[in-house]
Structures are given as structure tokens and as C-alpha cells.
Amino acid sequence: MKGNGTKLAFIVAFLALTIFYLFPSFQYWLEMRKIDNMPETERVEYMRENEVRIENMREKILTLGLDLQGGMHVTLELATNQLIRELAGEYADDEFNEVLTDATQQARANNTDVINEFVLAFEERDQDARLSRYFRSDADNITRRSSNAEIQEWLQEQRDAAVNRAIEIVRNRVDRFGVTEPSIVRQGNNRLVVELPGVTDEERVRDLLRGTARLEFRLTADPDDLRHSLERIIAWFDPEDDEDDFDLEDEWEDFEQDQQDNPLLQVLLPQGQGVTFGSAAGPDTAEVNRLINQPEVQRLLPRDITLMWTANPQFDMEGRSYYSLIGVRRQVELTGDVVTEARPTFDQHTNRPEVSMTMNRQGARVWARVTGANIGRPIAIALDGVIYSYPVVQAQITGGRSSITGLAGSAEAEDLVNILMSGALPAPLDIVQERTVGPSLGEASIRAGFNSALFGLVIVVLFMMIYYRTGGAIADIALVLNIIFIMGILAAFNATLTLPGIAGIVLTIGMAVDANVLIFDRIREELRAGKSLIAAIDSGYANSMSAILDANITTFLTAVILFSFGVGPIKGFAITLMAGIAASLFSAIIITRVIVDWMTKEKKWNVNYG
């Protein structure tokens, strides 16, 4: 039995490794069963006592993908154009903004990098254009003399840093949110993939991930100016050009008529009272934005005024939700940088949730000046471009205290504190893809996948035994070991088992016997040619080797390609295929050979190949 000693050692080592890697998963499964069978009170107690131990165990087990255990998968993209604008800061002029807008559109249309498009667009416009007009950084030695190439490189570095910072901040927020085993990884040069197992509260997570935490305190518009603008804007939209102005009070009786003709009034209910411009139902806000954001309309607003939506809706008698459009100053008086501490509290009088904030000394000084100068007027508190509240200043506020009210619930208050305290994102993150799977769907998928695998295994095992007799039975042993090996490899590489991954395992069951089929057919041929059993087995294994290797290497190559191009569940499929090929080669060639040699050479048994 020359050479089989090494093979045997390999098999034992491989089996031991597999058991070593699979043992924690098995242990965890037992633990979970134990916990499931406990009565409720005992379970809570037990979970608390063993939290650390279970947590450690969980790190070593074969993890299930989101499609199997339920949860949220979100791909976020850093808004590079906003980052560029942010980096330019006060140097940005009209030309800069124009080029940046063009470059953003160009990049979107051609699927290219915004930074490259931006530099290209500038140079196309004017060959001698120097980007150094717009960017300065003492720390990175970006000066007036920096070349465009240097600035391009610097922008890319800045983006890189911004994405890494965004990952840190998102991780911080997710951790505070309390998700077990979140995964946050970078993808490409401006995306991050966030996986949150078990999370189904989609809206909260969206806000949590996207929030740039740009907290702003702004003064509000003068009510009379705002009202006058509103009337002129409504008139501008009026199809009958017979009147220059639209008087809200006079024409209230004709309102229904006007509403039919006027595209703006179809979606916006004008207010013109105080600082409220108008209100609209949730689904209509996008249309209102489109109408209002036309340059001709924007010109009708007071120069220093912009409109912002309220964050949380109000409800009318029929329970429909309405958002209000508030007129605020373009200038920001104070930003969230000055906030040193934020915590969720409740209003003393109304008992509604709110977030109370403390500012640093510089912020407190500005805040005192702003509130002192605007007593009796509302100040808007906006976060990420929407207004949470616009309380009327009752008295000058010294000591740098402030609070955000108008929140939907205490969960929102907690999330806001989380966002405020984990730091501001360098640029907004857009959700470009998201998938949420409910836990019940995952459970059904696991059951279906498991049943298919079991059923497939039984059929293939029976078939092999009927067709190849003893040889088939040996191949079946190899097949079962093969599946255990695949699991072991997946656990060892910390791979995630996804639904397509289970499909990959089922497929492997069917294809794994291929190597044995090749060998056994070859042995039958050699036997037919008149060789002795032992000689036929020798040459059968030897002669089929090149076909087996070529066939498996090419399949393995396609799996590697699948792995490098695919995302999420597809990667899982590719990994199981690779593991399956490696494991099936090992078991089909080496394990069956050792068993067959032992039977024929040691025991002198007759092995029947059917």
C-alpha cells in the first residue's frame, strides 16, 4: 500500500480540520435549541448570564446570509459632487457650479467617475483653466500653484478619506442602533455596502444611514414678503395671463376653479400665513419641488429666502398627511458643529419627545446674540435639509441650550441623538440599492433548500449504488464526506451561506459524482479490455485524471470570475461552487482510492463496478 499512508494522513487531517471548524456551529445549534425550549422568564435570565459566551460562539459559526435569516442589505453611495463643492467652499462661483452640475450628469450618463469628468470638463471649457482657483489646503500643500493633475489626485484622496470616514460614522451609528453582527464594507471607490441581519424597521435605518447630521439654525422669512411672493408665484402659474397678481383673500371663492387650471394649486394648498408658504400631501411634494425649483419661479422669491419642507407631517380630519413648506433665510446662523452634547428628553408641558442640546462657548455666544436680536420671531431648526421645528423666540437664550422638537416619537429622538453624536458625514450618502427580507421568507427558504439537498442526495446515492454497485457505494461515502467538507470549508473561510449558496451545494451533489463516473467508466473499459481488477483500477484512476483535472479547473475558473464580479448572494453561490469543486476532487479521487485499495489489496475483496 505504497503512498496510501500519506493519503490516509491527509484524509484524517482534513476531517479533523473540518470537525474543528464545524464544531462551534454544532454547539451553537444545540445551545439555540436549549434556549428555545426554555420557559420565557428562564430564557431571558439565561441569555443575560451567557451573553458574552453566546456572542463569542456566534463569531465562529457558519453565518447565514440575509436572504436566509432576514434583514436589510443597503448599498450607499457617497455624493462625490457634493464633496467637491464642499471642498471648494467659498471659492465656488457660478462657473464652478455649472461645470460641476454638467460633470455630475455626464458621469451618471456614462457611468464614469465624477472627479475625472469634472477635471475634464474644466479643461475642455478652457485649456488654461486652473483648478487651483477653487481649492486650498495647507495640510496637503494644495496652493495657487498646484497643477490640475495634482488637484485631481488630491480630490481622489479626499474622496477616499471621505468614504473611509463615512464607513466609521455609519458603523458608529449602526452600533448605537444595536444590531448584532452588522457588516459594513467598501465597494468600489465611492460605495459602501451595509448588511444588517434581523433588522426590518426600514424607515428608521434609512434615516439613520443617510443622515449627514447637518444641523442648522436659520432665521425665517418676513411674513409679508413671503405672502407677496406666494401670490406672484401662483399668478405666474396661472394659465390665463390676464392678471399680474393673485390676491389670496379676494379670490378665495374662485379657488376651486383656479385649482383646476393652475398646475401649482393642484398639488399645493397655499397658506401665506406667518412663515408657512403652503402645504402639500406627501406624494405631491416631489411635484411641488419640481414646479417651485424652476429658475423663473425662484426669482419671484425674496433674494435671501429659500423654502424648506417640514420633517414630520401634520394630519387633516380625514387622516391624510400634509407637509408644510416654510420660508427661511438662505444664511445659516449656526450649525451643528457647536453641539457638544445631545440627549433625548421629554417636553415638561406636553410630554412630547425632544432632543436637548448643549453648545460650546462660541456657539452659545452666537446663539445668545441671534435669539436676543429676534425676540418674537420664529427661528427654524433644520436637520439635513428639512425643518423639525420653528419655535418663536420668547427671550434671549444664554448658556447655549437649545432643543429640537416636533419629533414623531421617542425612537426618532434616540436616532437623532445617535446621528448628532456619531459625527457629521463628510458628504451625503444616497441609497442606491436596498433589499429587505422578512424573517419568515428566510425560514421558508432554508426549509425548502434543506429538503431539496436531502432529497437530491438520496436520489443520487441510490442511483450510484444501483448503477455502479460496490463502486457506487464507495462513491456515496465520498459524496457524504464531500458535503461535510464543503460546510467545513465555508465555516473555515467565514463564508456566508446564502440561498443561491444552498442551490450551489445541491448542484454540487449532482456534479460531484462526475469524477467518480469518469473513473468508474474507465475501470469498466479496462476490465473489458481484459485487465485484472487491480490493474484496471490503477489504470482507470490514472487515465481519467487529465479529463477530471481539466474539467474541474475550467469550472473552478468560471466560479472565480463569478466571485470577482458578483455581489452579495452571488458571491455566496460562487464560494460554495469553489468549495464544492475542491472538496469533490479530494473525495472523489483520494478518498475513494484509499477505500478501494484497502478492499482489493488488504482484504482481497472483489469490488463490483456493475
Added chain:
Amino acid sequence: MRLFETANYTIIPHRKVGYIISGTLIILSLVAIFGRGLQYGIDFRGGIEIVLEFQEPVPVEDIRAELSAPLGAMPDIRRLGIGRDILIRVDTELPTSEVQQIITSTAASLYPDNPSRIIQTETVGPSFADDLRNAALMSIIFALIVIFLYILIRFKKWSYSAGAVAALAHDVIITLGIFTILHGIVPFSLDINQVLIAAFLTIVGYSLNDTVVVFDRIRENSLIFKTESFDKMVNRSVNNTLSRTVITSLTTLFVVTILFIFGGDVLKGLSFALIIGVVLGTYSSIFVASALLVDLQLKTRKNVA
């Protein structure tokens, strides 16, 4: 039990029949693909897709009519399985949460006695969908190039590479064609999505497996039967490996059929593609890869002579 043990069929001399069948299928598939267009799934075309689970089966027409007004677009609605699960797909600028809310409230008011809940939501932005589609296309092209090169290195003749890659392209095009034709007709999703790209690359891997085994035998036989004409020798090799080809196809077909029947709705498209792929891959390794190899070899030899 033994099948095809002493197989000695005249297959390669009749390869024209295979060309006609394959040619017809490819033309039909291309007509379908360019006529109807590839039916992309959510990840390749962008939009919002929501799976709503009811307690009792419901007709989709009512929901479609009821949803189109609030969503501002005609949603694409399909039944999954027996009709308890409804897949709603819509292209809209509305935020996902808004769409979810519209759908749940519409379903609740339409069927007050038949409670429903959202069990899956997927949102894909348009530019992200473009990226995914490009990556998928690249992966298939890249796979074919790598395979061409590997076979060229192992078998040292480009006619082997060309035969193998032609067979793979044949399998992928016809599978795509079948998916495009049957889309919307069968009661499960045949969307071309990322999972399906995985299936395609698996089909490529499987079909290649078959082809390489036959090619390997051809290479071996060409050293043994030096005087035999090339087409006869290929025919002999195909017959030699026929038993193995059939057995492996059968075991694989068993498991993918089981997966198709018992694997649940999510894997129906994937396993359906694999069933088609196993059948096509087995066929194409003989009637496309080996047949083309013969013609290409005969042609180059003539040119040399």
C-alpha cells in the same frame, strides 16, 4: 446496470442535423431577444419591487387597478406560486417608504378580511442598475475569454478553443431565448437578474465540463489511432464518453429538477435555467463543440495541404 457501454453510434457524420437544430434554435432565440427584449429583473433595470403576502390567494387585476392612481404609474404585478404572494414592481420617484405605505394601505382597504404584509422589498437606483448590468455582461465575456485561453493552452489548437466557446455561447443564447419567450407565461419569475447570471456561468461551467471530457478523449485517441480520419476518431471518442456523459447529466438533472420542484419560489428561475443548461450543455458538447472541432480541423488541414 450498463448503459451505452459499447456505444457505436454514427453521430459526428450526421452533424449537419445538429447544425440545423442549433441554428434554428439560435435564430428563434435571437428573434425573441431582439424582438421582445431581455426581461430584466429589478437589479438590472432599477425601480422598486415589493413582495406582499396575503393570507388567502387574491386576483392581481383588482390590486393593479387600485394601485396605479396613488403610485402615479402602472405597476407591474405578478402572482408568485399559488397566488398568496404578489410581486409588485413599479418605476417611480417616490421614496420606498411611501410606496410601501401606499401598497399596504391599498391592500388593507381592498381586502379587509384578508390580511397581508410585506415580506420582501428591493429598491435599486437606475445608475446602480447600470453598473450591475455592466458587471454581469463583463463577467460572462471575461469567462468566455478565460476559457478560450485555458483550452488553447491545454489542447494547443485554437480549433478546440473555438469549438468549446461556440458551444458555450450557444447554450447561453438559447437559454436567454427560452427565458425571454416564456417570461410572463409560466407561473414563476424568469427575470434576467444577478442570480440568473450566476446560473449562466454555472451552465457555462457545466457545459464546459462535458466538452472538456470529450476533448480529452479526442486528444488521447488521436495518439492511439493515428491513421484514423479525424471525424471517425472524434465519433469514436464521443461514443467512448457517451456513457459518462449521460450518467453525469442524469444525476445533475435529478438534483436540479428536485431543486426546481422543492426549492421554493426564489430558486425557481435559477433551477429552471440549470435544467435547460444541463440538457443544452450535454447536447452542445457533442453536436456543437465536437462537431465544430471536426469541421475546423478538416478545414485547416485542407489549407495546410
